[in-house]
Amino acid sequence: MTTTQAAPESTAARDIEPAVRVRGLVKRYGGRAVVDGLDLDVRRGEVFALLGPNGAGKTTTVEILEGLRRRDGGEVRVLGEDPATGNRGWRARIGVVGQATGTGDALTVRETIEHYAVYHALAEDPDELIAAVGLTGSAGVRTAKLSGGQRRRLEVALSMQGRPELLFLDEPTTGLDPVARRQFWTVLERLRAGGTTIVLTTHYLDEAAYLADRVGVIDRGRLVDVAPPEEMGGELRRRSTVRWREDGGFRSVVTTEPVAVLRDLLAGGPRVDLPDLTVTRPSLEDVYLQLVGAAPSADVDTEIQGALR
Numbered sequence: 001m002t003t004t005q006a007a008p009e010s011t012a013a014r015d016i017e018p019a020v021r022v023r024g025l026v027k028r029y030g031g032r033a034v035v036d037g038l039d040l041d042v043r044r045g046e047v048f049a050l051l052g053p054n055g056a057g058k059t060t061t062v063e064i065l066e067g068l069r070r071r072d073g074g075e076v077r078v079l080g081e082d083p084a085t086g087n088r089g090w091r092a093r094i095g096v097v098g099q100a101t102g103t104g105d106a107l108t109v110r111e112t113i114e115h116y117a118v119y120h121a122l123a124e125d126p127d128e129l130i131a132a133v134g135l136t137g138s139a140g141v142r143t144a145k146l147s148g149g150q151r152r153r154l155e156v157a158l159s160m161q162g163r164p165e166l167l168f169l170d171e172p173t174t175g176l177d178p179v180a181r182r183q184f185w186t187v188l189e190r191l192r193a194g195g196t197t198i199v200l201t202t203h204y205l206d207e208a209a210y211l212a213d214r215v216g217v218i219d220r221g222r223l224v225d226v227a228p229p230e231e232m233g234g235e236l237r238r239r240s241t242v243r244w245r246e247d248g249g250f251r252s253v254v255t256t257e258p259v260a261v262l263r264d265l266l267a268g269g270p271r272v273d274l275p276d277l278t279v280t281r282p283s284l285e286d287v288y289l290q291l292v293g294a295a296p297s298a299d300v301d302t303e304i305q306g307a308l309r
Contacts, residue, residue, distance in 0.1 A: 017044075018041045019042050020166070021041055022065075022074065023039050023074055023076075024037050024039065024075065025061065025075075027060050027064065034055070034057050034060055034221050035061055036220065036221035040223055042197065045192075047192050047197075047213050049200045049214075050200065050202075050218060057221040059170055064076060065199070066083065067090075078090075078094070079093050092121070095162070095168065097156055097169045105143050109138055109141055109146070113157060113161065114126050119162075120161055120162035120163075121162075130157065132190060133156055133157045134187060135157070149176050149180025152176065153183070156184075156191075166198075167199070168198075173202065174203070181207070185210060205283075209229040209284050219293065224291050224292070225291055232284055232287050237281070237287055240281050241254050241280050241282075242255065243277070244277040244278075245274075245275040
């Protein structure tokens with residue numbers, strides 16, 4: 001009776017435990033901290049995109065999570081275990097697609113997948129795996145003749161061969177043309193629909209906005225914000241810019257209350273002329289650039305604001 005009750009509790013605990021839990025992660029090179037006290041949770045079943053400029057610590061963080069690099073401090077749990085001591089059973093539960101293509105050239109797509117299947121105790125059916133990544137029509141093509149996008153899809157197929165619970169993708173669409181990138185996104189959407197947790201690093205903000213349930217921005221080794229793409233930036237995202245032409249130049253107001261600003265501008269009556277009037281909200285790119293210090297903050301124009309209020 002006791003055993004029967006304990007099993008569901010264990011399963012429930014595993015379901016609510018984050019796929020990735022990081023607290024105070026530190027990694028130093030030559031005395032310089034490239035990851036500096038980073039905290040992160042990735043929920044099970046979500047697509048989490050990690051953004052940041054080159055050298056921000058994204059790849060180092062992901063390699064620590066994968067168990068490929070040792071950390072200098074902090075606590076890390078991936079699927080409930082420490083990657084630094086993860087055994088073969090733990091490694092079988094994760095899939096990894098790095099930045100560089102790693103498939104050989106001599107074998108066909110099907111031969112490649114069948115070749116690597118022997119390394120997994122429970123391998124996916126090759127034909128089902130090929131179909132899942134959209135390579136059925138290229139199953140008999142040698143990998144040397146695949147396009148860049150097809151190679152990336154083959155690498156995802158190989159990473160999914162052992163039915164991993166968690167998939168790491170480090171800038172998987174870098175160098176792909178727009179069509180290939182969109183096709184690759186379709187593959188990731190299928191994986192998410194099947195319940196796979198995905199941690200994705202990318203430099204493409206449209207990719208993060210399209211694929212990710214949540215986005216984390218890392219800068220100088222620290223996580224500066226985590227939110228759904230449409231909420232990234234908090235107060236920054238809620239600001240609107242009201243812009244119009246006046247006296248031969250443009251004037252603008254950055255405000256959280258654009259309707260009130262427009263009402264004040266139009267208070268002179270229906271004949272008030274405001275040429276080239278626009279009201280815009282910051283995009284994910286605008287917010288990202290401010291978070292990483294690549295653009296000046298959009299401060300309210302106090303002179304104009306005071307004249308309007």
